[in-house]
Structures are given as structure tokens and as C-alpha cells.
Amino acid sequence: MKPNLLLITVDQMRFDCLSIQNHPVVETPNLDALANRGVLFNNAYSATPVCIPARAAIMTGMGQHSHGRVGYADGIPWTYEHMLAGELAKEDYHTQCVGKMHVYPTRNLCGFHNIVLHDGYLHHNRNAAASYGEHFNQCDDYLQWLWRMAGPDADLTDHGLDCNASTVARAWHLDEGLHPTNWTVSESIDFLRRRDPGKPFFLWTSFVRPHSPLDPPAAYFDLYKDVEMPDSPVGDWADEAAAERGRFNPTTIAGKLPKRRLNRAKAGYYALITHLDDQIGRLLNALQEYNVLDNTLILFTSDHGELMGDHHLFRKGLPYEGSAKIPFIVCDPGGKLGLRAGSDVDEPIELRDIMPTLLEAAGAPIPKTVEGKSLLPLCKGEGPEWRSYVHGEMALGELSNQYVTDGKVKYIWYSQTGKEQFFDLLQDPQELNNLAEQPEQSAEVAAWREVLIHELEGREEGFVREGLLIAGRPVKPALNHLLFEK
Numbered sequence: 001m002k003p004n005l006l007l008i009t010v011d012q013m014r015f016d017c018l019s020i021q022n023h024p025v026v027e028t029p030n031l032d033a034l035a036n037r038g039v040l041f042n043n044a045y046s047a048t049p050v051c052i053p054a055r056a057a058i059m060t061g062m063g064q065h066s067h068g069r070v071g072y073a074d075g076i077p078w079t080y081e082h083m084l085a086g087e088l089a090k091e092d093y094h095t096q097c098v099g100k101m102h103v104y105p106t107r108n109l110c111g112f113h114n115i116v117l118h119d120g121y122l123h124h125n126r127n128a129a130a131s132y133g134e135h136f137n138q139c140d141d142y143l144q145w146l147w148r149m150a151g152p153d154a155d156l157t158d159h160g161l162d163c164n165a166s167t168v169a170r171a172w173h174l175d176e177g178l179h180p181t182n183w184t185v186s187e188s189i190d191f192l193r194r195r196d197p198g199k200p201f202f203l204w205t206s207f208v209r210p211h212s213p214l215d216p217p218a219a220y221f222d223l224y225k226d227v228e229m230p231d232s233p234v235g236d237w238a239d240e241a242a243a244e245r246g247r248f249n250p251t252t253i254a255g256k257l258p259k260r261r262l263n264r265a266k267a268g269y270y271a272l273i274t275h276l277d278d279q280i281g282r283l284l285n286a287l288q289e290y291n292v293l294d295n296t297l298i299l300f301t302s303d304h305g306e307l308m309g310d311h312h313l314f315r316k317g318l319p320y321e322g323s324a325k326i327p328f329i330v331c332d333p334g335g336k337l338g339l340r341a342g343s344d345v346d347e348p349i350e351l352r353d354i355m356p357t358l359l360e361a362a363g364a365p366i367p368k369t370v371e372g373k374s375l376l377p378l379c380k381g382e383g384p385e386w387r388s389y390v391h392g393e394m395a396l397g398e399l400s401n402q403y404v405t406d407g408k409v410k411y412i413w414y415s416q417t418g419k420e421q422f423f424d425l426l427q428d429p430q431e432l433n434n435l436a437e438q439p440e441q442s443a444e445v446a447a448w449r450e451v452l453i454h455e456l457e458g459r460e461e462g463f464v465r466e467g468l469l470i471a472g473r474p475v476k477p478a479l480n481h482l483l484f485e486k
Contacts, residue, residue: 002200003336004296005088005358006287009058009204010276011051011100011120012211012316013302015044015325017273024230026270027223030281031329034300038331039379040344043407047350047392049304049316049324051102051211053477054351058303059083059103059110061355061370064393065459071395071477072317074124078103078110082367084355085202086111091364094199096191099184099206106139112204116187118142118180120208121156121163142183150178161213165250166306166314167257169214169221169268176217181209181272185279189286201292202358205283207276210306214268220275224267232262232309233430237421243312253399256312269308294334297361299354302326310430317394319403319412320431324392330357330379337361339379347378347386348407391455395475402463404451411448415463418471422448 016023020032020040046054053069060067060080067080085095089111097115101108106125109115118140119125125136136143146154159173172179188205195201209216239254246252257265280300287293307313307322316323328349332339352372359366360374377384389406403412405425412421422436422445435441449469456463460480461473 001295002091002093002362003332004200004292005093005202005362006296006298007058007202007204007354007358008207008280008283008298008300009100010207010210010273010300010302012304012306013273013276013327014305014308014322015302015327016322017270018327021327025224025227025266027274028277030277030284031300031327034284034298034331035329037333037341038298038329039339039341039375041328041330041349041375042344042346043348043405044301044326044328045324045348045350045390045392045405046302046304046326047352047390048394049318049392050394051100051303054303055102056080057351057372058354059085061352061367061372063352063371063391065455065479066369066371068479068482069477070393070479071400071475073477074122075104076478076482077105078108080369082369083111084358085109085113085204087355087359087364087367088202088362089113091362092199093202093362094196095202096195097204097206098187098191099204100208101206106134116141116191118184118208120180120211121213123163141187142180145183146178150174154178156180156213159213159215161215162251164212164315166212166214166269166308167252167255167261167265168250169216169264169271171218171221172215176219179215179217179275181207181275181279184208185283188283192286192290192292200362202362209276210269210272214265214272216268216271216275220271221268223274224271225264227263227267229263229266233311233432235311235430235432235434237434238311238313240312251315253315253317254313257309262309266308269306295336296333297337297358298329298331298333299358300327300329300331301351301354303351317396318399319392319394319401319410321425321429324403326351330375337376337379339376340381343379343381345375345378346407348388348390348405349375349378350390350392389451391452395477400475402452402456404448404455409444409448411445411452413449413452413469414471415461415469415475416472418469420445420449 056067056069095112242254243256246255304316310322356374393402420436423431
């Protein structure tokens with residue numbers, strides 16, 4: 001029988017927040033066990049580290065230049081010919097998504113047989129002027145359930161934390177069982193109960209946390225709130241003036257926080273991750289109880305990271321490791337696919353590799369539109385020819401950026417100002433020292449600049465002219481072929 005497929009994604013989890021990766025504070029025993037039984041990828045990146053384009057890469061297997069989403073833009077229809085769930089449905093898989101999809105229209109199935117939806121707090125849906133079908137009253141299944149369980153006046157916003165407030169934290173204001181993380185696992189387990197037992201299944205369990213608001217249940221917040229947190233790394237290039245300006249804005253991108261507030265934010269963030277880990281353990285137990293664990297391929301990752309004070313920066317969208325680098329685990333508990341259990345992989349991978357990986361595991365054809373590569377050969381230690389770098393980007397106003405990395409070094413270009421950065425990630429994994437202007441690095445910087453020029457040649461923005469990068473070109477979060485397709 002074909003293997004069942006379980007894709008577990010979390011939202012905004014840093015690559016280093018696994019205790020198996022020697023994080024000094026956070027504890028993730030269930031994810032550690034998955035990694036120990038599976039394959040851990042050390043250089044996994046989100047090519048467009050913000051929610052919508054990252055999910056486009058997961059669902060289409062395309063790079064951002066092809067799926068067309070290079071920044072955050074709500075309200076652009078998802079009309080791709082080939083998406084992961086639809087291709088698996090063609091192969092007789094029973095397909096289900098629980099949790100966050102972040103697509104448009106909000107209840108677009110995107111090839112799934114069914115979705116049980118909670119995208120978190122989205123300004124697009126919470127706007128009082130939203131159209132009937134897009135208003136959260138109609139499109140959020142978790143909120144409908146919450147009102148039945150906690151009363152019609154209960155809401156996500158009752159604790160007062162903004163959905164983009166990465167600088168403040170407090171305990172969840174309702175019973176732990178009412179938290180969106182618990183609900184996502186409960187609905188995933190219910191799918192195991194009611195699935196068609198004659199078919200293999202594809203289940204995407206898609207959590208909203210540890211994306212802010214930083215609101216872990218009290219038991220988890222208590223684990224971390226009094227822990228002395230390590231200082232955040234601050235590079236020699238950090239913008240101290242911007243950090244001073246943003247220090248009292250809870251949704252800031254740059255801010256030099258009072259130490260107590262920063263420590264509480266970290267405590268809330270780490271607590272959400274341990275809470276997620278326990279609930280993932282609950283889901284794995286259910287797979288065992290339903291006697292499907294040993295015939296299920298499990299892939300765990302995040303859509304992007306969270307800067308959480310690195311270089312006085314917060315949230316995501318920027319090209320630094322805390323934002324763009326992600327945890328990534330592939331596990332075959334039954335050992336039926338020949339993966340090298342307990343191994344790790346250093347080749348640079350990205351989210352567009354998920355679709356071809358799961359399709360190959362299912363024995364399904366991979367559409368020609370897919371630009372990612374199956375990770376199964378890497379998981380088996382077969383040493384296939386592999387890409388030499390990942391190209392990432394983000395349309396982010398004055399902070400719009402492009403980056404290329406092989407996991408060993410990273411070249412960054414800010415497209416509006418022309419500012420360059422270059423980091424030796426092996427010697428300087430925290431990106432403390434910008435080497436872009438050091439004479440002894442000029443040849444290597446020039447070589448990586450040429451790599452980026454190659455990626456951007458012919459782009460509609462006009463980033464390249466006569467073989468040179470051109471700063472100040474207008475950018476927008478969706479490319480023309482996506483905006484104007486019929």
C-alpha cells in the first residue's frame with residue numbers, strides 16, 4: 001500500500017529552536033525524537049520568508065519567480081494548475097488540511113477534499129468591511145467552535161495582544177484545551193477517525209503558532225518566564241537608530257527593548273514551541289493508536305522564522321538566519337522507504353522541495369511546473385547532484401531584499417538602497433560581522449553578486465541592467481504574470 005503522508009507545518013519557528021540542535025533554553029522532546037529517527041536538514045531556507053509566498057512554494061513546488069508571490073499581498077486568487085493536494089487526490093489519496101492555509105478565496109480547497117480552517121488573526125478577514133464570504137464569521141472554523149465552547153463573546157483578541165506583536169507576551173486567557181494549537185491536533189485526530197480506510201491519506205496539520213500573539217497556555221509560560229535568557233546577537237552592522245525609534249512599538253520590525261520585556265517575549269515564544277511539541281506528540285500517539293504510524297511518512301517544517309531580537313530585529317521578511325532559515329525533518333517511522341535514520345543533511349534545500357518529495361514518496365508523477373527537487377535521494381544518502389545555493393527575496397518597502405546562500409556563506413542585496421552584506425556562516429553563524437566591504441573578501445563577494453545577477457536577469461522590476469545590479473527599482477509583492485493572468 002502507498003504510504004500515508006503527514007505534513008506538519010508551524011508558523012514562524014526559527015531553525016535553531018530544537019533542543020536536538022543544542023538550543024540553550026527551548027525543549028522539544030517529540031521533535032527531537034522525530035529527528036533522531038529521521039533525517040534532519042541543517043540548511044533549509046524559506047525563499048520568501050513571509051506567510052503567503054512561503055505557502056505558495058509548499059503547495060506548488062515552484063520558486064517565487066514562477067508562483068509570482070514575492071511579498072505579502074492578500075486577495076490575489078490561487079489558480080495554479082498543479083497543487084500538491086490535487087495531485088495526490090488524482091492518485092487516490094484522501095486529502096485533508098487542518099489549520100492555516102492563508103490562500104484566496106479563503107476557503108479555496110486548493111485540491112484538498114476538505115479543509116478545517118483557522119488562519120489565525122488576519123487583517124484581511126477581520127476587516128469589518130470584508131465581503132461576506134471573506135469575513136472571519138464565515139470562513140474560520142476554529143472561531144465557530146470557540147464560540148460554541150466558550151460562549152459567543154469569546155475572541156482571539158481578548159488578551160489584548162496584536163497578531164504581529166513579537167515583543168510582548170502573556171499567558172493564554174482561556175482553558176488550555178481551547179487554544180488553537182490543541183484544536184488543530186484535535187481536528188487532525190478526528191480526520192484519522194473519519195478518513196476512508198481503503199485509501200492512503202495526505203494530512204496537512206498546519207499550526208498558526210508560534211507566530212504571535214505570544215500567548216502560550218499558563219503551564220508552558222511558567223516553564224520559561226523566570227529563565228535567564230541568553231543575550232541576543234547584535235551584528236556590527238545593526239541599525240541602532242532604527243532600534244531606538246522602535247523600542248516601544250509592540251509590532252516593531254526594529255526595536256531595542258527593555259531587557260525584561262524582551263525576556264518575556266522569548267519566554268512566550270519558547271513556551272509556544274514546547275506547547276506545539278507536546279501537541280505534536282499527541283498527534284503521533286494518535287497515529288499509533290490508529291495503527292498507521294509505521295506506514296506514514298512525516299515531514300515537519302516551518303514557513304519561515306522569527307528574528308526575536310537578533311540584531312534588534314523582530315518578525316520576519318528579512319534575509320537573516322533567524323528569519324529565513326527553518327527547521328526541517330523527514331521521518332519514516334516504519335523504515336519502509338530506506339531513509340538513513342538519525343542522519344543529517346547539509347545541502348541547501350527550500351520549501352519548494354516539499355511537493356516533489358511527497359509526490360515521489362506516493363509514486364505520483366511530478367508535474368513539469370514543479371521546480372523543487374525530491375529530498376528522498378538525500379534522505380537515503382545517495383549523494384545526488386544538487387543545487388549549489390538557494391535564492392530568496394522579499395518585497396518589503398525600503399527593506400526589500402534579495403539573498404543567495406549555500407548555507408556556508410550568504411550574500412544580501414537591499415534592492416532599494418543598494419546596500420550589500422556578506423557573511424561567513426561557518427565562522428560567524430550569528431551574522432555578527434558584515435564582510436561585504438573588506439578588501440580580502442572582494443573576489444568572493446563579486447562572485448556571489450554574479451550569482452544573484454544571474455537569478456534576477458530579465459526580471460520585470462529591472463533589477464539588472466548591462467550586467468549590473470540597479471538599486472531603487474519599484475517593487476511590489478506580486479509579479480505581473482500573477483496579477484494579470486486570466
